[in-house]
Amino acid sequence: MQPNSTLQLIEDCDATNKTLYKFYAAVMIVIFTLALPLNASVLHLFIFKLKFWKSNTNNIFLFNLVLADILLLFCLPIKAHNFINGERRSKNESICKAMLFMLFLNRGASIAFLTVTSIDRYFNVVHPGRKNLLRALKKSPQISIVIWLLLLPLTIPTMLQNFECCNSHKSSKDDTLVKDVVDSLREAVFFTQIIIPFVILVYCTVHIVNRLRKKTVGDRTKLRRAVFLVTSVMVVFSFCFLPCTIARMVLLITRVQEADEYYQDKAAVAFDGLMVLSYIDCLLDPLIYCFCSTKFKALYLSTYFPCILKNQQVPLDSSTENKTHHTCKTVI
Template identity: 55%
Template sequence: MDQKYRNSNYSTGKDCQDVIDENKPLYIFYSSVVGLEFVLGLLLNITVIHVFIFKLKFWKSKTIYIFLFNLVLADILLLIGLPVKAYNFQQCSENKVVCKVQLFLQFLNRGASIAFLTVVSIYRYYSVVHPEKRNVLRILNRSPQISVLIWVLLGILTIPAMMQSFINCNSNETDELTTAVILREIVFFTQIFIPFFVLVYCSLRIINRLKQTTVGDKTKLKRAMILVTGVVLVFALCFLPYAFTRAVHLQRIGNVMPEEKRTVGKLYDGFVCLSYLNCLLDPILYCLSSTKFKKLYVSIYFPSRVEKEPTETSEENS
């Protein structure tokens, strides 16, 4: 890469701190939002994991509970890095080791969260739309093996985030477009857009099947439709604005207009904050996935909201 490109497009830590100082109220707001997401998300996910381990005993339960447990584990591990992110919104970090570790956790666990959300939706789709495809369901029922495979694969794909500084360490600092950076971005966009299209497809097929069904498993289909639609909405709210702004931000690496780059960087930082919201929304999806989980969670943490009705004697079959 030629020297002119390096000099005109690489921002130093001082430039990053200047942007924060010039927009201090905005970045204090961003930091506060991330801090609030950390506190609420950690408390909420701890209560969820308590239900999975001590009440549901997920390892003895159905396939979907193992996937959901891995999803809550991914959310908790993602939350661990949020205090560093909140600090970086007020003070540009010069500790590259801490930065790389935080980014590794961010990429690994956001990727895991997306992967397990997708697997849960695919499992529900095949269970209610194609129950006759036993070979596919037999594979999906191997949830422990699939879960280990997802974590290992994502760990390998996330290693490049540890090898150098990264555009999101402080969004006003940019990497050179090396091969490693390009490969990293391909992985990032692939793990968001491909699952999103898969989820939209599953949602549309379930809705279509629901319209064609007049008797039988109509209630089960409705529950599956609500779950998959909920996952699509979480994606659309938390990940798509973040991904699109990231694409614009990367495109601005080759732009020599610093003010425009800074404006895009501030918008990008805002959508980064929004992307962490999935750690608060995922527990709603657990309730949509399982009426048993919902009843247990409400009875433990909100006993006053328990309906005075006879409890259901059976849980959904999937």
């Protein structure tokens, strides 16, 4: 093996461990196979059963969260195909740019709507009745469109250069100030997209849990379930997104310090694997946020698996939607 050959493979976006990348591809295929029908069925309920556009805006946030996840899922088969062929990304420049745009826009939207939903529920539980900016804004359904539009500029730095193949802040004689600025902007987008929502989510979760534990009235079983659910949201977010963030940080350190190609390769492979892990969020989001209401779960089962609920009546029209999501809105 010639000197720097492994490092050159990384720069050319070729997988140095093809067997491991085929395993990554298999994991993505499993995630896609399980998450696509789940998200599609929940999306169907929001549109045709609950008519989310006529309901409270919290359900519009949930709809957008599921929509962002399902759009992100469509990227997984392409990434899996690349990994199977021993490529860390498509060699076709147009496909690569389109993939980066879809991945960062929809991943960012998923995290953004998850964060907004958590803030909304924080005010509902911890400060009920208090006037706040979010409560004023959410009276207008157009706020969801604004969130999508605000996310668009964040995709620009990710597509200016080859982000996915870990070339940020690569030491080179051809380095320029513009390249350094672009690299820094790209990394800032990646880290702030996860770290800031995580801090907000931890803050909201801690205060919601403390508030619920201080309640002296109400069904204790429901309160315990509520504490479990809000804690689960934070745990799932941490499990899906923090590992890839740490791996990215380690990878940047190895690049900036010009570490041995062996360590740069291991860091790049670990980062790719933990990015695959982050896609599990698309599978867990609908389970946590949409099925936190027993009535929504009953509605889902009665629609798709009616044999399970033979002797139970479940409200199916939009007029009962507020009752269906009452537990999900006020407790989580």
